[in-house]
Amino acid sequence: MTTAERSVPKPVFTDAEAGAKEFPDSTARRFNYYTPQKRKQTHYEDVTVEVQPDPRHYLSQGWLYGFSDGRGGYPLDWTVLKAWGSDRPEPTRGPGSGGKGYDWPAHGWHEFRDPNEEWELSLYRYNANVVRQVGQNVEAARRSKAFEQWNPNWVRFVERHVGAWMHVDHGLGLYLFANANRRAPTNMHNNAISVNSMHRIRAAQDLALYGLTLSEEIADFDGSAHLDAWNSDPAWQGVREAAERLTAVDDWCEAIFAANVVFEPLVGELFRSHLVQHAAPRNGDFVTPTIVGAEEYDFSERDLRYTKAMFELLTADREFAEHNTRILHSWLADWVPVSIAAARAMQPLWSQPDAKPPRFEDALDAAKSRFSGIVSDLGLETPKELAQ
Amino acid sequence: MSRQSVARAHQKIQELSWEPMYHEPVSHYGTDYTFRKAQKKDPLKQVLRSYFPMQEEKDHRVYGASDGAIRGNMFRQVQERWLEWQKLFLSIIPLPEISAARAMPLLFRTVPNPELHNGQAIQMIDEVRHSTIQQNLKRLYMNNYIDPAGFNSSLRNFQNDYCGTIGRQFAEGFITGDAITAASIYLTIVAETAFTNTLFVAMPAEAAANGDYLLPTVFHSVQSDESRHISNGYATLLMALADEGNHQLLERDLRYAWWNNHRVVDAAIGTFIEYGTKDRRKDRESYAEMWRRWIYDDYYRSYLVPLEKYGLVIPHDLIEEAWNQIWNKGYVHEVAQFFATGWLANYWRIDPMTDKDFEWFEHKYPGWYDRYGKWWENYNRLSTPNGHHPIVAEDVDYQYPHRCWVCMVPCLVREDMVMAEVNGQWRTYCHEACRWTDVEAFRPTYQGRETPNMGQLIGSREWETLYHGWNWADVVSDMGFVRDDGKTLVAQPHLNLDPSKMWTLDHLRRMDPLLSPNVLLNEMTDEERNAFHAAYIAGGPAGRPARTDK
Numbered sequence: 054m055t056t057a058e059r060s061v062p063k064p065v066f067t068d069a070e071a072g073a074k075e076f077p078d079s080t081a082r083r084f085n086y087y088t089p090q091k092r093k094q095t096h097y098e099d100v101t102v103e104v105q106p107d108p109r110h111y112l113s114q115g116w117l118y119g120f121s122d123g124r125g126g127y128p129l130d131w132t133v134l135k136a137w138g139s140d141r142p143e144p145t146r147g148p149g150s151g152g153k154g155y156d157w158p159a160h161g162w163h164e165f166r167d168p169n170e171e172w173e174l175s176l177y178r179y180n181a182n183v184v185r186q187v188g189q190n191v192e193a194a195r196r197s198k199a200f201e202q203w204n205p206n207w208v209r210f211v212e213r214h215v216g217a218w219m220h221v222d223h224g225l226g227l228y229l230f231a232n233a234n235r236r237a238p239t240n241m242h243n244n245a246i247s248v249n250s251m252h253r254i255r256a257a258q259d260l261a262l263y264g265l266t267l268s269e270e271i272a273d274f275d276g277s278a279h280l281d282a283w284n285s286d287p288a289w290q291g292v293r294e295a296a297e298r299l300t301a302v303d304d305w306c307e308a309i310f311a312a313n314v315v316f317e318p319l320v321g322e323l324f325r326s327h328l329v330q331h332a333a334p335r336n337g338d339f340v341t342p343t344i345v346g347a348e349e350y351d352f353s354e355r356d357l358r359y360t361k362a363m364f365e366l367l368t369a370d371r372e373f374a375e376h377n378t379r380i381l382h383s384w385l386a387d388w389v390p391v392s393i394a395a396a397r398a399m400q401p402l403w404s405q406p407d408a409k410p411p412r413f414e415d416a417l418d419a420a421k422s423r424f425s426g427i428v429s430d431l432g433l434e435t436p437k438e439l440a441q
Numbered sequence: 442m443s444r445q446s447v448a449r450a451h452q453k454i455q456e457l458s459w460e461p462m463y464h465e466p467v468s469h470y471g472t473d474y475t476f477r478k479a480q481k482k483d484p485l486k487q488v489l490r491s492y493f494p495m496q497e498e499k500d501h502r503v504y505g506a507s508d509g510a511i512r513g514n515m516f517r518q519v520q521e522r523w524l525e526w527q528k529l530f531l532s533i534i535p536l537p538e539i540s541a542a543r544a545m546p547l548l549f550r551t552v553p554n555p556e557l558h559n560g561q562a563i564q565m566i567d568e569v570r571h572s573t574i575q576q577n578l579k580r581l582y583m584n585n586y587i588d589p590a591g592f593n594s595s596l597r598n599f600q601n602d603y604c605g606t607i608g609r610q611f612a613e614g615f616i617t618g619d620a621i622t623a624a625s626i627y628l629t630i631v632a633e634t635a636f637t638n639t640l641f642v643a644m645p646a647e648a649a650a651n652g653d654y655l656l657p658t659v660f661h662s663v664q665s666d667e668s669r670h671i672s673n674g675y676a677t678l679l680m681a682l683a684d685e686g687n688h689q690l691l692e693r694d695l696r697y698a699w700w701n702n703h704r705v706v707d708a709a710i711g712t713f714i715e716y717g718t719k720d721r722r723k724d725r726e727s728y729a730e731m732w733r734r735w736i737y738d739d740y741y742r743s744y745l746v747p748l749e750k751y752g753l754v755i756p757h758d759l760i761e762e763a764w765n766q767i768w769n770k771g772y773v774h775e776v777a778q779f780f781a782t783g784w785l786a787n788y789w790r791i792d793p794m795t796d797k798d799f800e801w802f803e804h805k806y807p808g809w810y811d812r813y814g815k816w817w818e819n820y821n822r823l824s825t826p827n828g829h830h831p832i833v834a835e836d837v838d839y840q841y842p843h844r845c846w847v848c849m850v851p852c853l854v855r856e857d858m859v860m861a862e863v864n865g866q867w868r869t870y871c872h873e874a875c876r877w878t879d880v881e882a883f884r885p886t887y888q889g890r891e892t893p894n895m896g897q898l899i900g901s902r903e904w905e906t907l908y909h910g911w912n913w914a915d916v917v918s919d920m921g922f923v924r925d926d927g928k929t930l931v932a933q934p935h936l937n938l939d940p941s942k943m944w945t946l947d948h949l950r951r952m953d954p955l956l957s958p959n960v961l962l963n964e965m966t967d968e969e970r971n972a973f974h975a976a977y978i979a980g981g982p983a984g985r986p987a988r989t990d991k
Contacts, residue, residue, distance in 0.1 A: 067520055072587075081590065081924070100577050121894050123899055177496045228467075244573075258490060283459065
């Protein structure tokens with residue numbers, strides 16, 4: 054019996070591999086449309102730079118679709134901060150004009166590179182590692198009955214106050230950071246911001262799902278207590294007011310700056326590092342710090358890192374350093390009091406665990422010191438409002 | 442990992458959202474749609490605890506295949522005809538992907554349902570994945586394929602070239618204008634739900650038939666995310682349908698989005714699949730057959746039509762007309778012929794068609810040879826420089842077309858071309874549906890209704906205008922489509938890499954200057970313009986000028 058030959062494509066030897074022939078461009082194997090930050094182009098730069106166009110250098114036909122006011126793309130004036138070249142007019146193109154704009158990079162915004170070099174490979178590896186480790190920590194604690202070591206007051210503290218922090222993460226992750234990923238003028242900015250957004254949303258879910266486990270493991274753990282704390286506990290209303298105000302900011306640079314340079318060191322780290330991390334072990338809890346610590350690492354080692362790189366460029370800008378510095382100082386004057394007020398409103402939390410953490414004032418001093426260091430690294434002066 | 446079920450975990454994370462008490466989040470984007478607050482469930486039911494490891498595992502498979510392709514010398518059996526078209530496709534697609542990420546915030550304030558925002562945030566980071574994984578694939582091609590030219594200058598090319606401009610609509614349409622029109626109807630309901638099937642499923646299958654199994658590896662991985670995005674769009678659509686006042690806008694937006702996607706995606710992907718392949722087995726599906734299956738049956742009949750009972754007015758006429766364009770009016774063939782006519786303004790090489798190709802086309806599209814065969818024989822004859830000009834400047838019975846002001850694909854089905862005077866400028870459109878898009882849909886009033894949030898068509902929408910009166914050598918230099926010897930063009934109308942067979946700037950220098958059809962149109966008197974229009978619509982198929990002996 055014969056079988057009809059199946060219809061399938063046949064492999065063909067084409068010898069179409071690199072180096073098979075010599076001809077113009079046969080060895081030109083690097084993206085030639087941008088200048089790398091360092092001597093060699095990095096993998097991160099290759100997959101990131103120039104994906105989001107800019108009519109100031111290429112994009113000869115300009116943006117094609119606009120909002121109802123006729124503006125398309127990513128207007129530079131969506132922030133009041135400026136990078137060199139920001140004031141150059143967009144090249145006017147018309148009959149016979151040709152397509153050229155300014156030479157790359159046309160303005161200073163394109164010089165930003167995310168020091169974390171985040172792209173899809175790095176962000177999934179990093180976050181997958183975090184969720185795996187968090188899950189394993191919780192599971193190991195569950196198996197070893199670690200939650201039974203918690204004193205009752207600490208159970209109340211975790212269900213109510215550690216739980217309340219998830220709302221900050223969720224709100225800022227979505228309505229500040231994810232929102233800002235439409236606003237910045239380069240792909241380097243917007244990708245870094247979108248990764249920041251996912252850190253916050255993941256941290257929110259880490260806490261929520263931790264709460265679900267605790268509801269299953271601790272007989273009287275109230276898994277919905279965080280809602281009451283967030284909605285009506287006076288200790289949280291300053292934080293909530295600050296978080297909501299952050300999501301209401303129109304200027305994307307101000308939003309990132311206020312969140313990552315001011316609010317996080319003065320409120321986020323104060324709560325996570327100086328309260329939860331210090332109080333938990335004394336109250337028999339070695340698990341919560343590993344979850345909160347994951348978020349702490351997100352911020353201090355990754356999100357703050359790109360934020361500093363972003364604003365360092367602006368405070369050292371060759372054309373607009375003074376302009377930017379003046380505005381950043383005004384933002385410090387606006388946001389430090391908001392954050393200090395939120396921090397001080399949280400003070401009662403320090404006295405709630407049975408085994409007390411170090412004093413609130415010492416914690417706040419440490420947070421202020423950390424904040425001053427960040428501000429100083431950016432070439433800014435510590436605002437007088439910090440003394441409040 | 443915890444043993445909590447996905448359903449319980451997902452239910453728990455719904456506790457995260459909260460209504461503002463002190464300050465409303467900033468509202469950057471507007472819409473003319475109205476939504477009532479509704480408890481529409483997040484259709485993705487995705488929790489990041491499982492999402493990140495899932496994506497990481499998908500990455501392992503993609504990058505493992507990439508290593509395997511290089512170690513297994515995949516490029517020794519890749520068809521150059523195919524890979525050359527990837528220089529265009531992979532220059533375009535990372536921008537639509539990243540634009541979809543940027544589009545998600547347009548929905549946060551306009552769709553008042555926090556449950557949906559969770560799915561939108563995940564779509565955002567999915568799209569970052571797609572954009573960078575596709576850039577990475579292009580980088581791999583640049584490093585390992587015989588001819589890196591065009592890959593190495595990819596994003597500059599894309600942003601300067603008229604083909605890139607056509608493709609850019611498939612990105613800018615997501616992020617501007619009315620938030621729901623852009624980020625929901627155009628992006629998720631039409632682009633993702635209908636056209637990613639041909640983009641990310643049909644086209645990779647053709648890549649594999651041409652020796653390239655990396656494109657399927659990457660794009661099937663991408664497509665596995667798309668199904669989640671489709672659910673996002675569906676949930677928003679059902680919310681919009683709940684308000685009768687939205688039905689008029691939905692009808693408008695479906696017409697615009699459907700027609701624009703057809704014009705743009707079918708032009709590009711149809712050309713890649715039909716003219717970029719060496720697989721001429723008679724029983725392999727043509728683009729028309731794929732379209733009928735993926736778009737007409739799977740999208741139109743299975744997805745759109747059932748929505749009619751919820752009050753959605755479906756553009757049946759435009760769906761049938763798109764099929765008419767593809768099947769009866771040769772839309773894909775006309776586009777491929779135009780790309781090849783203008784090869785010198787591109788950044789990839791276009792292989793001439795052979796007798797085997799002719800036979801396949803005639804089998805799949807009866808009558809193809811009579812329409813297009815002679816022209817492709819001329820293309821072959823004129824492909825290597827031998828004292829003649831590139832085909833665009835030779836007499837091959839082809840009239841250089843006008844551009845469509847809306848979709849920016851030229852007006853190739855000559856009989857359908859229409860004109861309108863808008864803002865003091867005469868514009869040409871490839872079809873009445875594109876004229877309607879400009880003159881009626883993208884306006885601050887629609888059928889007497891105020892639509893203050895509707896976007897605008899902007900930009901220098903005819904590429905030739907920029908180079909009106911320029912020598913072709915200067916045009917190509919200005920765009921940067923020149924190889925590293927400073928004179929050989931990136932683009933070639935053949936695949937021969939012998940430098941003596943390749944076109945250079947010197948060859949172009951001898952040509953007459955490039956003239957903008959739109960500039961010339963606007964210099965005509967009314968009488969001349971009417972005569973021009975009558976002659977234009979009497980032309981074709983295959984770009985033939987109207988016969989004067991008729």
